[in-house]
Amino acid sequence: MKQQVNDISETLAGLLSELQSLRKTVDSLYTENRSLNCNVDRLLKENRELRKRLEKYEKPPKDSGNSSTPPSKEPIRAEIERRTKSLRAKSDKPVGGQTGHEGTTRKMVDTPDEIKEVSSHYCRQCGRDLSEIEGVLDYVTQEIDLPPVMPIYRERRFYKKICSCGCCNRDYASRRRGGNAITFGKNIRAIATYLSVVQCMPYERLQSLFATMFNVSISQGTLVNIVREMLDKSRPAIELIERLIRESAVVGFDESGCYVNGKLNWSWIAQTVYLTLVFRDSGRGAKVLEDRFGDPLKRMIAVTDRHSAYFAIDFLNNQICLAHLLRNLEYLNDIDKEQTWAKEAQTLLREAIHLRNEKPTDVIPKENWLTRLDDLLKENLDSLRKEFNELKRGIIKCRDYIFNFLDNPAIPSDNNGSERRIRKLKVKQKISGCFRSETGADAFHALHSIADTAWKNGQSPLDAILALV
Template sequence: MKEQVTDISKVLQDMTTEMRLMRETIGLQYAEIAKLNRNIESLNRQIRKKDEENARLKERLSKYEKPKKNSGNSSTPPSKESMKDEIVRRTKTLRKPSGKKPGGQEGHDGHKLSCSSMPNEIVYDAPKYCTNCGESLADAERVLDYVTQVISIPELKPVVKEIRHYVMICKSCGERIRTAPRRKSNDVIYDASVKSLVVYLSVVQFLPYGRIASFLREVFGVAPSEGSLVNWVREAKRNAQPAIEKIKEYVMSSSVVGFDESGCYCNKRLDWAWIAQTVYYTLLFRADGRSSKVLTDKLGDSLERMTAVTDRHSAYFALHFLNHQVCLAHLLRELQYMSELNTKQNWSGKITDLFREAIHERNTNPSTVIPKTSWTERLDSLLKINVSSLGKKFETVKKGLIKCRDYIFNFLEDPLIPSDNNGSERGIRKLKIKLKNSCTFRSDLGADAFLELHSIVETAKKHNQTPFNAIQALFGA
């Protein structure tokens, strides 16, 4: 039989109590769940922070696991290399071994000093006594055995030349006549030979003024002040202005010009030194930046008639050159780093072999016009390969090659275009040596003087003239 409910109020009361207890239980469970959710969110935030920190640490550690960038596999200058990398650079070369033994090869013409036909002094070397019996050899027969010549530097001491200036009095009119106006400065002066040597030591040997003054004092016994040295360099700069203008004209009229730029510390700031050079002329100048506007202001519309040989600095590609050739030496160093970064892949090695083969083809046929179409097609086939699995660095290199593909093999079609920009880099490298010795230029005039005189020196070398003779010509010596 079914149970009969006799007291409805009691049943409702019991149900109300149970519902209240259930609400309390649900409330406690909800609070616990909210607390757990907050703890979970906090843990998730901590995990995300740990993941981010782990990624940063992995990135920092990656530079110790990946090959270092140096001047052999990147555009890192030698001055910023570590000691270990410098040792490797000085003892290792990127050139492939030829299989030949080191040293002079068979059939190579030897070289030695030749005897002078007119020696300044002759010394007779003959024994005076017989080592066998002790007899005097004063009256003995003398037979020439052999001849040697010894080269020595003459005694270095200044030659003081006194010039006595006379005034001639004309008998007819009584006028007092001089050969030249009387000097108003010191009666003792230095001539062009001393000035030329100072400029040579400063511009060609990159010595600071203090070391030049010390050298002159200790070796020659002359002691000009450092202020005099500065004045002589400035005098050479003034005398060089017509030649600098002529060099600029020749560079502007040239069909193939190599460009490069480098930092130049001057008067407590960072300026930029630029070089524009051809086979026969070199022009260096200073600017406050490295934008394309610098070349536009300096060389004007002549840029539109030039084939520029440069690295891949963006400023060069913003200019309207007639044609362009990117430096393959830069690309080969970058590809060398890719090969060191991942030794299991051969993509970078194939492109390296292609570039080296093209350079060898030009070197083998220096005056032949070689169509670049087939070479560009071979490069395109390599650039179509998917390198995303090799990492972002490989994708970056690939994009860079695609961007400049039209400017890689132009040197094959024009024998006048070099495959690299090494000439410009060598020309501007001397500035870095000067800064390494002197740390900085203390004035704008000093920096401009070095760059302009260095232009004279480099141009003279390209015309088979010695730098010292070129500097002497500036002083009329």
């Protein structure tokens, strides 16, 4: 009996020793497990960061065909691909001129400035003299050429007349002190302004062109002064354009960055079918338009992109640019070619645009189109990439401004008119880099407004500038 009790004590002691050993093992495993969990968390965090960094390489690049990225910021490869890819659906019509299209060709004038008769002076076979033989007219052609360009020096002599009463009479302005006796005429001033603003030529090239083609020596400083003087003469015309835009019912707006003396400014455009007004401001907010146009904004229907500044203004109504939406949807097609939501949305917008093109003057009810759009917006896109829900939320915000162009034939379905008109400033900036002064920038904006307004009304931009001189 005593032996059995001793065996129990030893057994308990052994079990206690094993339990302590197991506890140490458990503690060791627990510590190791915590260390492993920390490493897993670190690795997961690192994996998420790496995925995020690699995501931009996995996504298709954004360009002017699937986003609002301007062509000037595209790589060369994207530009080449863009030339062979278009958002416009492929037509079943043959390439080239369509049936019924009236072609145009150069026509011969009735009274040419110069006539040159071409005939043979000797026989090509026997060598006999043919100068006395009267030729028979075979055919007639005409050639268009430019005369050799030489400057015209026009001298003006100003005479004063003294009346018997002693009064000195001058029907001309007094000569300015320090002024040069030789000045440049209105044609030179108009051509210099036209080439600088409409053709976006920098002053150095203008100087070279005048010297090479017109044999006129003119400094870059004089060219700058000519353009600045044209700014002062353009103010009445700009005031008229601005007043007419205030009275317009449908106005397209857009804005784009421009650099003036190294500082970022914003070029704004307000345009209609017949008017263009471009101006510069330091801001990009709604206050710019409110300060410029005031209460007439409440009577305007604004055609814009989805920039938030336009929806902070109390317009009569809005129409967002469907071309922008189609590009955004095209990007979703690029990142997920298996989904159908973006393709269905594109089809909806294109059908609406096509219907308006087929019926350019009809008032088309938009309720059915909004119903179809709402059906698309109700779909659950959580299984797709986050970009789908982001665009969906953006469309929901501007849902009431998508199909207004169907109700009113005067409203365009896109804001391409504004973008085309403001593109001239990007061309100028790409060629010259930036504007060196605020006065030079304002001159370009004002004169571009006048030249483009003239072009919209079927007039020559050069003639419009010439009228200012």
